[in-house]
Amino acid sequence: MAESKTSLPAELQAMMTEKPPVCNYEGSDYQTSFWEKGGRAYEDACEVVALKRLMPTQGQLLLELGAGAGRNTPRYSGFERIVLLDYSRTQLEQAQAALGKDDRYTYVTADAYRLPFVDGLFDAATMIRTLHHIADARQVLEQVRAVLQQNAVFILEFANKQNIKAILRYLLRKQSWNPFSPEPIEFAALNFDFHPATVRSWLQLANFTVERQLTVSHFRIGLLKRIVPVKLLVWLDSLAQLTGEAWQLSPSVFTRNRAVGASPMAAIGSFFKCPACGTPLADTPPKLVCSRCGQTYPVNDGIYEFRLDVLNPKA
Numbered sequence: 001m002a003e004s005k006t007s008l009p010a011e012l013q014a015m016m017t018e019k020p021p022v023c024n025y026e027g028s029d030y031q032t033s034f035w036e037k038g039g040r041a042y043e044d045a046c047e048v049v050a051l052k053r054l055m056p057t058q059g060q061l062l063l064e065l066g067a068g069a070g071r072n073t074p075r076y077s078g079f080e081r082i083v084l085l086d087y088s089r090t091q092l093e094q095a096q097a098a099l100g101k102d103d104r105y106t107y108v109t110a111d112a113y114r115l116p117f118v119d120g121l122f123d124a125a126t127m128i129r130t131l132h133h134i135a136d137a138r139q140v141l142e143q144v145r146a147v148l149q150q151n152a153v154f155i156l157e158f159a160n161k162q163n164i165k166a167i168l169r170y171l172l173r174k175q176s177w178n179p180f181s182p183e184p185i186e187f188a189a190l191n192f193d194f195h196p197a198t199v200r201s202w203l204q205l206a207n208f209t210v211e212r213q214l215t216v217s218h219f220r221i222g223l224l225k226r227i228v229p230v231k232l233l234v235w236l237d238s239l240a241q242l243t244g245e246a247w248q249l250s251p252s253v254f255t256r257n258r259a260v261g262a263s264p265m266a267a268i269g270s271f272f273k274c275p276a277c278g279t280p281l282a283d284t285p286p287k288l289v290c291s292r293c294g295q296t297y298p299v300n301d302g303i304y305e306f307r308l309d310v311l312n313p314k315a
C-alpha cells in the first residue's frame with residue numbers, strides 16, 4: 001500500500017498525515033429541516049430509484065454507515081439484521097424512535113476511522129450522503145473494506161465536484177475551483193465534493209471493484225423543482241441515472257462495489273472489537289470491557305457507545 005500512496009496528488013497526501021476532524025450532527029434537526037421540510041422530496045425519491053437498482057434483494061448483516069435518523073433504513077428490507085452507525089447519538093435516537101427497538105436493528109455510535117467490528121463481519125454495507133463529510137475518505141474506505149466479507153457488496157454515494165452546475169460556474173468565472181481536477185473540494189467546513197475518478201481509484205486501492213455507477217439528482221435545480229411535478233422529474237432522473245456508466249456530471253453519484261481480495265471470515269459469535277486496541281469484545285450490555293486495554297464501552301438505552309473521544313474527553 002505504501003507504493004500506491006506515492007501516486008496520489010500532493011494535496012491528498014498532505015490531508016492524510018493528520019488525524020482528520022469528524023463532522024458531528026449531534027443535536028441537529030437535519031432529518032426535519034433538510035428532508036421533511038426542505039423540499040427534498042425529489043432527491044429522496046431519486047435515491048429510492050438508485051437504491052432499488054443497486055441493493056442486493058436479500059442478505060444477512062448490513063452495515064449502514066452514517067445512518068443518521070434512519071431515513072434509508074426501511075429500504076434495506078431484504079436484510080436480516082442491520083447495524084446503524086453514526087457519529088451522532090441524537091441522530092440514532094431519532095432512528096430508534098422511528099424504527100423501534102427491534103432486535104433486527106443494532107445502534108452504534110462510532111467514528112468511521114475506527115470501526116468497532118471484527119474483520120470480515122458484514123456481507124453488505126451502505127454509505128449514502130456520508131463521504132461528503134469525511135476529510136480522509138481513503139482511510140474510511142479501507143476501514144469499511146476490512147469489516148466486509150469477500151464478495152460483499154458496498155453501495156457508496158458521493159457528492160460529485162464535476163457536475164454541470166459547477167462546470168458552468170467555473171467556465172463563467174463565478175467559481176474559482178476547478179471541477180475537473182482530481183482533489184476533493186472542501187466548499188464549506190467538513191463538506192467535500194469529490195472527483196469520480198479519484199473515488200474510483202480509492203475504491204480500487206481499498207480492494208473493491210466498481211461494478212455499477214448511477215448518476216443521481218440530475219435536476220436538482222430550484223426552478224425545475226418548482227415548475228415540474230416531482231413524479232415527472234423523478235422519472236426523467238431514473239432514465240438519466242443509466243448514463244452514469246458512461247459519464248458522471250450529476251451532483252450525486254451512486255456506485256455498487258464488490259469486496260475483492262482475501263478477507264478473513266469473522267469467527268462465529270464474534271462481532272465487536274475494541275476500537276482502541278483491536279481486541280475482540282464480548283457483547284455484554286450494559287457495558288463491554290476490553291480484556292486487553294481495559295477500555296469500557298457502555299450501552300445506554302440500546303445504543304452502543306464506541307466514540308473514544310467522547311468516552312475519554314481531554315481534561
Ligand SMILES: [Zn+2]
Pocket residue numbers: 274275276277278279290291292293294295
Ligand atoms: Zn482494547
